[in-house]
Amino acid sequence: xxxxxxxxxxxxxxxxxxxxxxxxxxxxxxxxxxxxxxxxxxxxxxxxxxxxxxxxxxxxxxxxxxxxxxxxxxxxxxxxxxxxxxxxxxxxxxxxxxxxxxxxxxxxxxxxxxxxxxxxxxxxxxxxxxxxxxxxxxxxxxxxxxxxxxxxxxxxxxxxxxxxxxxxxxxxxxxxxxxxxxxxxxxxxxxxxxxxxxxxxxxxxxxxxxxxxxxxxxxxxxxxxxxxxxxxxxxxxxxxxxxxxxxxxxxxxxxxxxxxxxxxxxxxxxxxxxxxxxxxxxxxxxxxxxxxxxxxxxxxxxxxxxxxxxxxxxxxxxxxxxxxxxxxxxxxx
Numbered sequence: 001x002x003x004x005x006x007x008x009x010x011x012x013x014x015x016x017x018x019x020x021x022x023x024x025x026x027x028x029x030x031x032x033x034x035x036x037x038x039x040x041x042x043x044x045x046x047x048x049x050x051x052x053x054x055x056x057x058x059x060x061x062x063x064x065x066x067x068x069x070x071x072x073x074x075x076x077x078x079x080x081x082x083x084x085x086x087x088x089x090x091x092x093x094x095x096x097x098x099x100x101x102x103x104x105x106x107x108x109x110x111x112x113x114x115x116x117x118x119x120x121x122x123x124x125x126x127x128x129x130x131x132x133x134x135x136x137x138x139x140x141x142x143x144x145x146x147x148x149x150x151x152x153x154x155x156x157x158x159x160x161x162x163x164x165x166x167x168x169x170x171x172x173x174x175x176x177x178x179x180x181x182x183x184x185x186x187x188x189x190x191x192x193x194x195x196x197x198x199x200x201x202x203x204x205x206x207x208x209x210x211x212x213x214x215x216x217x218x219x220x221x222x223x224x225x226x227x228x229x230x231x232x233x234x235x236x237x238x239x240x241x242x243x244x245x246x247x248x249x250x251x252x253x254x255x256x257x258x259x260x261x262x263x264x265x266x267x268x269x270x271x272x273x274x275x276x277x278x279x280x281x282x283x284x285x286x287x288x289x290x291x292x293x294x295x296x297x298x299x300x301x302x303x304x305x306x307x308x309x310x311x312x313x314x315x316x317x318x319x320x321x322x323x324x325x326x327x328x329x330x331x332x333x
Contacts, residue, residue, distance in 0.1 A: 002130070003096040004032065006039055009075050012091045013044040018073040021046045022066035022088075024055050026078040029095070040075070054275065056294060057163065059247025059332065063087040080129055082156045082163070083247050094129045103209030108138075111181060111204050111211035112145050118200065120178035122148045126162045126170040126193070127183040131206070135160045138183055138204075150177055162189050164296050165332035167196045174199055187217055188296060192329040194218045222327060225299075231308035232318040235266065235288035239281070239307070242272045243293030248332065250292040253312060257290055260319050278304045290315045295330035 013021055037048045049069050051062045058079035063086040066074045074090040081092050127135055139149040151160040154168025161169055174197035182190035185207045194201040194214055204211045238261050240254045254270050261268040273280055276297050289309040291298045298309045311330035316322040
């Protein structure tokens with residue numbers, strides 16, 4: 001169950017004596033939005049503006065909108081800070097999972113079996129922000145089983161933390177490890193790790209109480225991405241998409257890619273928007289898209305686009321500047 005630190009949120013609003021407060025939450029928390037706002041208003045007396053436009057990370061900070069609305073404080077739920085100074089005082093309130101001990105124990109037992117079967121003794125351990133408070137206890141548990149556990153520190157992230165666009169923490173120690181264990185749910189992050197670290201990657205899922213090595217999933221994703229890159233190779237017209245979100249904006253990279261595609265005889269155009277929505281391209285005559293925004297868009301949402309869509313690293317493969325063997329997830333860090 002997700003734990004929301006409302007106590008800190010309320011205390012901050014009171015200490016700042018804020019009369020107007022903006023609230024920004026991730027999509028998965030929207031069922032709790034009215035409950036959160038009601039509690040803030042009732043316990044502080046502040047008026048609350050709730051941003052309902054999708055928020056996908058701390059790269060997507062609503063500080064500029066909050067300032068325009070006259071808010072004196074922004075409560076950003078679900079993420080830790082990755083950007084520099086905000087336009088108004090901002091409080092980051094990460095979510096935490098309250099884990100079920102029995103399922104975690106089952107998952108750990110399975111991971112133990114898998115690591116021993118592969119004769120892997122040194123493990124690089126990482127997770128996402130909502131599981132971060134569990135990482136040291138998990139390190140102790142694996143240590144008691146005889147494993148040497150490494151937790152790395154990267155750029156723009158906490159020790160052991162990975163983001164969908166930043167694997168620097170685990171990359172900093174993966175070279176010393178026999179394997180990487182990702183603690184959390186979902187496949188995106190551990191699959192990204194499997195390409196950037198070139199080590200066996202295990203998913204330790206405390207929600208479902210299981211552990212597995214990501215090999216078949218990795219191979220399947222790679223085949224899909226190779227097929228997508230081939231479509232970009234064949235395309236004669238390419239759109240290069242730039243996000244206007246402060247933490248995702250890579251206009252310089254878009255300009256560089258445009259020149260590279262034009263140098264290969266392709267027509268290239270730069271498009272810009274906040275959200276990268278397939279509907280925005282209705283009627284636009286391009287055969288392929290390169291997204292320079294959040295890396296997850298090209299990978300998670302590719303089926304929503306009529307055009308082939310790739311990330312910058314994949315675009316370089318399509319251009320012949322990189323090899324398929326060098327495939328890895330795009331990073332913003």
